[in-house]
Amino acid sequence: MGRQRRRLCAAILLIVCLCDVFHVQKKVEAAEPHSQLKLNSRILQDSIVKTVNEHPNAGWKAAINPKFSDYTVSQFKHILGVKPTPRSLLEATPVVTHDKSLKLPSEFDARTAWPQCSTISRILDQGHCGSCWAFAAVESLSDRFCIQFKTNTSLSVNDLLACCGFMCGSGCNGGYPIAAWRYFKHHGVVTEECDPYFDDTGCSHPGCEPAYPTPKCVRKCVNGNQIWKSSKHYSVSAYKINSDPQDIMAELYKNGPIEVAFTVYEDFAHYKSGVYKHITGGVMGGHAVKLIGWGTSEDGEDYWLIANQWNKGWGEDGLFKIRRGTNECGIEDDPVAGLPSTRNINIREIAGTNTAEDGSSAL
Numbered sequence: 001m002g003r004q005r006r007r008l009c010a011a012i013l014l015i016v017c018l019c020d021v022f023h024v025q026k027k028v029e030a031a032e033p034h035s036q037l038k039l040n041s042r043i044l045q046d047s048i049v050k051t052v053n054e055h056p057n058a059g060w061k062a063a064i065n066p067k068f069s070d071y072t073v074s075q076f077k078h079i080l081g082v083k084p085t086p087r088s089l090l091e092a093t094p095v096v097t098h099d100k101s102l103k104l105p106s107e108f109d110a111r112t113a114w115p116q117c118s119t120i121s122r123i124l125d126q127g128h129c130g131s132c133w134a135f136a137a138v139e140s141l142s143d144r145f146c147i148q149f150k151t152n153t154s155l156s157v158n159d160l161l162a163c164c165g166f167m168c169g170s171g172c173n174g175g176y177p178i179a180a181w182r183y184f185k186h187h188g189v190v191t192e193e194c195d196p197y198f199d200d201t202g203c204s205h206p207g208c209e210p211a212y213p214t215p216k217c218v219r220k221c222v223n224g225n226q227i228w229k230s231s232k233h234y235s236v237s238a239y240k241i242n243s244d245p246q247d248i249m250a251e252l253y254k255n256g257p258i259e260v261a262f263t264v265y266e267d268f269a270h271y272k273s274g275v276y277k278h279i280t281g282g283v284m285g286g287h288a289v290k291l292i293g294w295g296t297s298e299d300g301e302d303y304w305l306i307a308n309q310w311n312k313g314w315g316e317d318g319l320f321k322i323r324r325g326t327n328e329c330g331i332e333d334d335p336v337a338g339l340p341s342t343r344n345i346n347i348r349e350i351a352g353t354n355t356a357e358d359g360s361s362a363l
Contacts, residue, residue, distance in 0.1 A: 171214025
């Protein structure tokens with residue numbers, strides 16, 4: 001009887017372990033360990049370009065992009081700054097769904113839906129730092145402030161990157177997208193004018209060395225006439241959107257750009273145009289970006305339209321498309337966002353907002 005019980009316990013334990021493995025694999029994958037020889041090799045390979053461009057069903061074109069012409073694999077991995085989110089953090093995050101009866105257009109582009117919001121069209125450059133998790137969050141919140149309150153204000157990546165600390169991850173060595181939105185809710189984020197990004201040269205020139213450490217948190221505006229606390233902009237919520245593409249589209253359609261993360265493979269560094277899907281190469285790491293639209297290609301491939309932060313010389317003027325509806329590279333796993341707050345900003349002339357004054361009654 002004791003032996004049967006032990007066998008039963010062992011079987012249950014095996015099932016639990018397998019479930020955990022499946023759960024981890026479904027999420028954005030962590031980077032694979034690589035040999036020193038691999039890490040020192042060039043990320044851009046003619047063989048990858050050839051494999052993609054000769055693939056009959058690739059749906060996208062590859063090229064040797066000047067931005068990464070002198071990058072090693074190690075340097076490329078460094079700018080992929082999404083760390084696997086702790087399960088406890090995900091479980092503590094509310095999940096938003098939307099009414100399935102909402103009629104959505106077959107194509108949508110936030111830039112044309114809200115043409116008054118110049119921040120939506122901006123393509124930035126994260127430069128020498130694995131700060132994609134911070135860029136995608138701050139850009140999305142900036143856009144949502146414009147959409148809700150009709151004010152074009154660029155918020156500070158530097159504030160989030162330098163001042164969130166270990167709660168958000170490791171700064172230039174990567175972070176957790178949902179933690180960025182929790183920071184907005186509890187601590188707010190100042191404007192770009194108050195605290196500009198530390199790496200003002202970016203990585204627009206070939207061969208730049210991505211080795212800058214995380215900037216220090218100074219909590220002081222560069223302009224002495226501005227006050228740090230007065231410059232803070234807050235969100236009233238921090239939430240995950242349900243992974244169903246319909247819910248993701250509805251969230252984007254109703255509230256504006258969303259932060260999404262996905263697994264980057266070697267071939268993605270070679271993206272030039274078209275609807276990306278993984279064709280060849282190993283896992284490099286996780287990357288966060290700003291989702292701004294969707295559509296269907298001439299070949300009938302459904303896609304997400306996404307703004308990257310690798311400058312306008314990469315991809316399609318800084319944008320890329322990735323296959324929609326199949327959870328390509330985990331892109332639909334953990335989209336995150338929040339709604340902007342009226343706290344600390346003057347909106348007396350704006351009426352009819354759907355946000356709260358603070359986070360007390362929000363997600």
